[in-house]
Amino acid sequence: MLRAVLFDLDGVLVNACDLHFEALNRALEPYGCPIPYEEHLAGFNGLPTAVKLKRLSEEGKLPLDAHEPVHQAKQKYTIELIEDRIEPDSTKVELLEILRLSGLKIGVCSNAITESVGRMLKAVGVERLPHLVLGNEAVSNNKPYPDIYWAACQRLGLQPYESTIVEDSPIGLQAAEAAGPRSVIAVSGPQEVNVTLLNRILEEPQELRRAA
Known part of the structure; x- marks a missing residue:
């Protein structure tokens, strides 16, 4: 039943999938490791931000000490985009x-x-x-x-x-x-x-x- x-x-x-993609890439921009859109759809879409950042670090693209500032920036951009677009x-x-x-x-x-x-x-x-x-x-x-x-x-x-x-x-x-x-x-x-x-x-x- x-x-x-x-x-x-x-x-x-x-x-909101594209919204999360855009917010994350804005946050990653200072570190020079944006995720290409097709790559995000294929391997990152639907994962928590912390898991995405861990994967980038495992690939040697993002230093571990960048996780917290990137996470905070991503959340800030996410809130802005929610208010603007949804x-x-x-x-x-x-x-x-x-x-x-x-x-x-x-x-x-x-x-x-x-x-x-x-x-x-x-x-x-x-x-x-x-x-x-x-x-x-x-x-x-x-x-x-x-x-x-x-x-x-x-x-x-x-x-x-x-x-x-x-x-x-x-x-x-x-x-x-x-x-x-x-x-x-x-x-x-x-x-x-x-x-x-x-x-x-x-x-x-x-x-x-x-x-x-």
């Missing part, structure tokens, strides 16, 4: 309101830090609708590990097989499938996350569902 729908944030409820989205409000009226719990599980998650949900206009919001501080192992989805189910008082997860990136989909939910819905962007997704959410589960 379906009891909850768990959403990723970036690339699902909010079009707008209210009535399609997300409508979908989440219908899910709540259907008696389903709603969770948002993101690899972004909690402050950014809250700001983005507020910018879109859905901050009052999720029953639970988890950022990357909620667990020790972030996506692609399934821990954040397990934590969400535990806090909502249900089993993973009673949830459906909506994800977009390969990293997020790996975490979602490993969590053992009722079903996983893969979307290619926030434009697919609207009331037309309801049938996919409510229908009988399969191993992996892709939004039409």
Whole structure:
């Protein structure tokens, strides 16, 4: 029985993937190691900032003592871009309101830090609708590990097989499938996350569902 729908944030409820890319590269600019866009999509998209910086250091591109200033600068730029670019989205409000009226719990599980998650949900206009919001501080192992989805189910008082997860990136989909939910819905962007997704959410589960 379906009891909850768990959403990723970036690339699902909010079009923030490019925003994070731009904010990070602004922060990396003083160190001369920006990440090319295609490389970011292929290997960095969906990872927490700390993991991205660790990877750059392992590749010899960023000194370890730069992590903290880069992280702080990236968060500053992220907040500025959220305020400048993310707008209210009535399609997300409508979908989440219908899910709540259907008696389903709603969770948002993101690899972004909690402050950014809250700001983005507020910018879109859905901050009052999720029953639970988890950022990357909620667990020790972030996506692609399934821990954040397990934590969400535990806090909502249900089993993973009673949830459906909506994800977009390969990293997020790996975490979602490993969590053992009722079903996983893969979307290619926030434009697919609207009331037309309801049938996919409510229908009988399969191993992996892709939004039409």
